[in-house]
Amino acid sequence: MAIEWSDTYATGIEQIDNQHKELFKAVDRLLSACNGGKGKEEVGKLMDFLKDYVITHFSDEEELQKKHGYPKYLEHKKVHDDFVASFGRLMEKFEEQGPTLSFITNINKTVVDWLINHIGQVDKEMGKFIKEKIG
Numbered sequence: 361m362a363i364e365w366s367d368t369y370a371t372g373i374e375q376i377d378n379q380h381k382e383l384f385k386a387v388d389r390l391l392s393a394c395n396g397g398k399g400k401e402e403v404g405k406l407m408d409f410l411k412d413y414v415i416t417h418f419s420d421e422e423e424l425q426k427k428h429g430y431p432k433y434l435e436h437k438k439v440h441d442d443f444v445a446s447f448g449r450l451m452e453k454f455e456e457q458g459p460t461l462s463f464i465t466n467i468n469k470t471v472v473d474w475l476i477n478h479i480g481q482v483d484k485e486m487g488k489f490i491k492e493k494i495g
């Protein structure tokens with residue numbers, strides 16, 4: 361399964377949309393490496409990159425929400441924190457097992473599905489609020 365950006369995921373906030381596009385690219389690189397039979401070291405580097413990028417992106421997104429007094433900030437932050445926790449569990453499994461088939465399945469479920477749902481709904485809702493605020 362590939363992950364591809366589509367304008368239907370756009371929140372309308374340029375900085376966030378650009379980061380989301382980078383996230384999609386990072387996940388796509390990760391999946392391609394797994395599916396292309398790359399080894400643990402190479403896939404591990406892509407996992408590390410993705411983890412760091414996710415953390416930076418979430419913190420930028422949360423700052424933006426705070427700055428604009430987004431009423432669902434705490435709720436949204438909790439969803440981000442939960443994702444970081446489940447990504448951490450995935451990293452632990454990866455450390456033990458490497459890029460196995462079950463790891464790839466987990467990436468698809470935990471990361472790809474989550475990102476598409478989160479960006480397509482939760483982030484778009486946030487974007488709508490902030491855009492109206494900025495006017």
Ligand SMILES: [Fe+2]
Nearest residue numbers: 421478482483
């Ligand atoms: Fe978000």
